[in-house]
Amino acid sequence: MLEKVHLVAEGTLIYLSETSEVFIRVRNGWRKLQVLLHYILILSNSLTQNGIVLHLVALNLPFSGDMRADFQCFQQAQLAGLTSTYRAFLSSHLQDLATVVRKTDRHHLPIVNLKGEILFNNWESIFNGNGGQFNIHVPIYSFDGRNVMTDPSWPQKVIWHGSTANGIRLVSNYCEAWHTADTGAMGQASPLKTGKLLDQKVYSCSNQFIVLCIENSFVSDPQGK
Numbered sequence: 378m379l380e381k382v383h384l385v386a387e388g389t390l391i392y393l394s395e396t397s398e399v400f401i402r403v404r405n406g407w408r409k410l411q412v413l414l415h416y417i418l419i420l421s422n423s424l425t426q427n428g429i430v431l432h433l434v435a436l437n438l439p440f441s442g443d444m445r446a447d448f449q450c451f452q453q454a455q456l457a458g459l460t461s462t463y464r465a466f467l468s469s470h471l472q473d474l475a476t477v478v479r480k481t482d483r484h485h486l487p488i489v490n491l492k493g494e495i496l497f498n499n500w501e502s503i504f505n506g507n508g509g510q511f512n513i514h515v516p517i518y519s520f521d522g523r524n525v526m527t528d529p530s531w532p533q534k535v536i537w538h539g540s541t542a543n544g545i546r547l548v549s550n551y552c553e554a555w556h557t558a559d560t561g562a563m564g565q566a567s568p569l570k571t572g573k574l575l576d577q578k579v580y581s582c583s584n585q586f587i588v589l590c591i592e593n594s595f596v597s598d599p600q601g602k
Contacts, residue, residue, distance in 0.1 A: 430489045431478065432592040433496055434463065435519040439531050442552025442564045442582025450590035457520040459592075466574075466589035468539040468546035470554035475504045475544025478593050488591075491518035500591075504544040508567070509574030517569075517589070525587050526569055534569040535578075535586040542575050552582035559583065 389402040400407040436449050446465030454463040468474040478500045488497040494515050503509040516524040525531045539551030552564040560583045567576035569587075580586070 430487045430493070431482065431500065432459075432461075432463075432491060433466065433488050433517065434491050434590050434592075435517055435525045435531075436588045436590065437519045437521050437523075437530075439533065439585040440537070440588050441558035441585050442537070442555055442562060443558040444555050444588065446555060446588055446590075449588070453520040454590065454592075459520075461592045462594040463590040464593050466591050467537060467555060468544070468551055470546070470548075470551075473545050474538060474540040477591060482593070490516060491520075491522065492516075503574060504542075506542050507573075508542045508571070508576050510572055511574065513569070513572045517587075520590075531587050533584060533586055535580065535584070536567045536569065536574055537564055537586045537588055538567060538575055539565050540575060542577060544575070550579055557582055 386402065391400045391402075391407075400409055434454070436446075436453055440446070440449075446467055450463040450465050454461065464477050466474065466477070483500040486499060487495050488500060488503070489495050496511050496515055496517070497503050497509075513526070516526055519525055519528075523530065526534060537552075537555075539547055539555070541547060547565050550563050550565040552558070552562050555564075560581050562582040563579050564582045564584075566578055566580050566584075566586055567573050568578060574589070
């Protein structure tokens with residue numbers, strides 16, 4: 378390496394597998410880069426750490442405002458052979474939507490569809506006030522693999538959420554904590570055509586809309602067992 382230094386352009390990086398060292402070509406020769414190597418190893422470990430992401434999946438049928446959504450998410454995930462725990466993408470009387478995913482997982486885990494295509498960079502990015510804007514060309518799939526954006530099983534392309542644009546529960550617009558389908562009761566929902574999961578539209582709870590589920594714990598996690 379030292380003998381052919383004049384043949385190597387400045388700025389070139391060389392990795393020596395025998396010693397796990399990284400060198401950069403500088404004007405007067407080679408300089409060892411301990412910090413860069415340390416960063417590369419950390420980045421590599423981070424990217425390969427079990428490939429963990431959070432899946433956002435729809436229930437296999439549309440629902441009115443009277444639903445046992447968390448149970449449906451859990452059951453349909455199990456029937457689909459998914460080992461993680463899934464919770465409804467809804468605000469409830471006990472919890473705001475923004476807090477359904479654990480605090481430790483809200484910033485660094487991408488949100489993907491059933492096929493692993495990225496919908497959001499992380500959970501927190503859904504609640505930054507822009508209504509959960511996403512790329513409408515990335516499909517949202519149901520647990521049985523259908524695209525809810527195009528499949529006729531969901532004639533109304535609208536998602537229940539019962540929340541503000543920041544993921545806070547709207548007690549006047551969440552179908553009495555998702556326990557009623559009465560025509561006079563109202564629920565907050567978002568038309569998919571807006572390209573948002575948290576658009577602020579109000580509908581009668583008698584409507585049958587898309588219900589989403591978010592993965593929020595993993596089989597390797599003792600809290601998720």
